[in-house]
Amino acid sequence: MLQFNENGIYCPDGNFYIDPWKPVGRAITTHAHSDHARPGSKHYLAHRDSSAVMRLRLGADISLQTLGYGEPLAINGVKVSLYPAGHIPGSAQVRVEKGGEVWVVSGDYKIQPDGVCEPFEPVPCHTFITESTFGLPVYHWQPQSLVFQDINNWWRQNQSAGKVSVLCGYSLGKAQRIVKNIDLGIGRVFSHGAIFNVNETLREAGLDLPFLPKVTDGFSKKDFEGALIVAPPSVGGTTWLKRFGPHSLAVCSGWMQVRGNARRRNVDRGFVLSDHADWDGLLYAVKATAAEKVFVTHGFTSIFSRYLNETGIQAAEVKTEFGTEEEDTPNTEKAA
Secondary structure (H helix, E strand, C coil), X not given: CCEEECCEEEECCCCEEXXXXXXXXXXXXXXXXXXXXXXXCCEEEEEHHHHHHHHHHHCCCCCEEEECECCCEEECCEEEEEEECCCCCCCEEEEEEECCEEEEECCCCCCCCCCCCCCCCCCCCCEXXXXXXXXXXXXXXXXXXXXXXXXXXXXXXXXXXXXXXXEECCCCCHXXXXXXXXXXXXXXXXXXXXXXXXXXXXXXXXXXCCCCCECCCCCCHHHHCCCEEEECHHHCCCHHHHHHCCEEEEEECHHXXXXXXXXXXXXXXXXXXXXCCCHHHHHHHHHHHCCCEEEEEEECHHHXXXXXXXXXXXXXXXXXXXXXXXXXXXXXXXXX
């Protein structure tokens, strides 16, 4: 029912694409990260909670239709519906059905509830198209509550040492998760401008997030004493950090699971916090769909697909252009 071509994942019967990497006539978008929501398509379809950020990133004047989770839409005789992916606010899996055959495109997803996104919901299907960003057994996430205990303790320790705490996480998804789960009673929290813009866009769209003032030249070093600054990973090694005086720099990323990555990123601390599924989460998602066939689109595709085949699940890897943003690039400054 779905095909992989030079533009992306294509449904010939419905004449639409899912997360195309080139401009097309009709694009169904799983979420608003830039490797999945690309500019130039004539018409977009996404979950309604993605609407505000998609317009922020792709332009306020894009042609955008939205659906709620589980709400069906017929496109040229093909039934399309969206289900929670648990990746970032508004992220969705795309369910495509015709003649009793069901395919599901996962987009990016995580299994752990995070207090910000609608939790992941397995969708039974005949064919499942999955990511495998962290498709190695070494990747195993701790409960979120333990990670934030560590982050809160790090912040308190920095306060005692007279340092500002700068915590890096990707501006869409990770930053909101940090803001929602950090202990705001410890001290003041500020945000980098890129994160401020996304936060306020989501707050105006109805997401329950606390207001964080934006770091500007109007604040002095004294205003930042003992504070936590939430910033994108790109601030590392830049002069932007000098305004805070003595500080400790940390990053939240699934790649921090591997020893040495914090040192290679030149940060003081690394917290293992990912918006993607770990190894066990990927296996859970695949098995919960009861799919007869699995396509693996990005990440550790060969290893994960080989493991599925060895355990009796028919699987194949597919080359795509996903994985150029957020945590899909472990050795670049864009990884988070």
